Amino acid sequence: MITQHVAGRRRPPGRWRAALTGWAFVFPAVALFAVMGVYTIGSGLALSFAKWNGFTPNWIWVGFDNYLDLLYADPSLAPPLRKAAWNTGQVMVLVPLLTVAISLPLAVVLNSVKRLRAVLRSVYFLPYVTSGIAVYYAWRYILEPDGAINLLLRSLGLGTLAQPQGFLGNPSTALPTLIVVLVWSSVPIATLLYLTGLQTIDPALFEAARIDGAAPRQLLRRITWPLLTPLTAGIVLLGIRDSLHGFQIFLIMTDGGPGGHTDVLGLQSYRLAFFKGLAATLGVSSALGWLLFAGALLLTLANARLLRRVR
């Protein structure tokens, strides 16, 4: 039986050639991943257990010290990190929540309109297309003391809501403002995902519910929301991931300021890598990156478990 099994697996010469050709096609991608992916990931992980300034030929191995320093051992590193973690936590919770709260009703409305549907969809998708570094600079100009938002508020007679130091210069408005900008840039893709989800729902379900006397609010709550839960989970997960790792908006718009009020973990990692003079902090930066990865992994697992339970 074993002989038969082995004989059954033996390939004729023509099939070997086909297999080799297949491998030859796959090889460049595999090699590229091995070098750019596996090697860099492995190197980054190893670096998190070392001290290095990026220049010396040798790393100094320190075991888990970098991780312990970040978590509690280094009195100079750990407290600001905890503050940045608190800010990151607020962003992680509020950005996905607000994104879902805005994009789902928006998608339902866009799905129901008959006229100008394509135009409206394009308009709502614009922030995603134009998102990037330039947009963050544009937002900075809008949020300045003499920027468009203050001007608008004053011209509407709402001068008391205007910010004399700009929305990014006031510690109480800086982080909420950044959260709003993050939500603004993440709503389009979430809306698009919801729109595709809405189009997969059988219209007969809605029709039957309407015949039974269901109001639009009940349709959304009892049919749309449960059927779109897997999509919602995906959108929330994307939002959490972006909030954990993203730092560009914080770097460009506030650099953690004013007075450290918008410092987040991604920005801390960037600073540890590139803005500590030439101190040997690349390992600590890498360790922080791995801690963020572990956090993202745990959230993904929790999300997957939640999804399974919902299904």
Next chain:
Amino acid sequence: MTYRARILTVALCGVLAAACSTGAQPAAEGSQAAGQSLRMWTFKQSHADALNKAAAQFKTDTGISVVVEAVTPDDVFKAKVQSAAQTGDLPDVLEVHAGGEDREMGASGLLSDLSADVGAEWLNRLLPTTREAGLMSQAVIDRAAADSPFKQVKAGTLFSVPFTAGAFGIVFANKEKLAAAGLSPDTPPKTWEEFLAALKATTEKEPDAGGLSLGLKVSQTGFNWVYQPLAHSYLGRDRFQALFAKGAAQGFGSPDGVKTLELYGQLTPYWMPSSTTLNIDEADIAFAQGKSAFNVGGTFTLAFLAQNGMSPDKVLAFPIPPSAGGQQKEIAMAPLALTSLGVTATTENREAAIKWIDFATSAKGAGIVASASLDLPATDLGTDAASLVGPDLAALQKYFTGTPESTYDAADNTFFPPDYDQVKPGDAMVRLSPLKERTPAQAGSELDEIFGAMWKSSE
């Protein structure tokens, strides 16, 4: 082997032979050109242009060509040097931040020791307070953390030669705004109190565009450029340095510290709106655009203001003035080396690279760079300074000389914790002013906590 396969084999051999022969040719040319062509990287665009002008003269004098490339901003420059160091593709010469980056790179094996090449005659060309910027003295090695690469370096090693110099804590005032507020546009305030009075006058005249600009998005600027010179002049050198000491009994929370923080806090009503959201360049540009009456920077700021359309003759420049109630009644800023030139350890053109650095730091070479970049060289230009860098920048040099007691030396970091991180005290100062989230006493306690943690961390 079929006929077609044979033809292919012959063709392949031909291609290989051609590749080998053409590959050997550049190598021969390369060895022939060794010493005659240099590559240099700098992190300042204005320096690259000026250095390329100097390089043209250098080529005429020696036949050695130098190509200077700017890699900006700083973090990109650092990343590029890091990756080039790993791949063995460093240029022959690097311009780096003096008094820190040069030593770190040298101790890490990227820069070669120049102590045997740079003699007394060469060093004597330089401003006295800049001469030891690239030197690994025993004190520098002793102060380094136990696992620092400095510990592996022999005392007396010289990793760089100072190239540009200057001072921080220079206030620039818009003469037109001073005149409009009824102030003399040619008389700098002599005391901190006079400076505050001038700020009050300009702010009353123009509430939105009469204040003080400073790039507090880079929070340490307030601490480094305003607070430290102010506290130094108020307390005198020893009591000022005592603020930072390990286990400081006379720290920032002491009466000395709180008083100096109170003085700094007096700026609160006069900051330009949104100062905390501007970086250094943006604050300078805001000043050049007339959005503020005063701006704090360094000697290097004047060139940047000129690049942004503000003529130096419309600017009154003076150092942070001392408080009338303080120890020092006048203030001098010791010029520190801002950038320096180093020869990479991997260069195959060491002799030519040293010749180039020698030229760039000579009166002739430094003069070309200074006139093209409007940046002060570390080389003492003597009486030619005014004609080379312009009368306004040269006039700032008068603030470089003072008594040892009254001279604030920003390069002196001997009293800081070894792993000093200036962002943390910078953020604390922003919370004091302009945010008013802390009283001076609370800010003092917070600063003591920050420095205490740094000292403990360095243990």
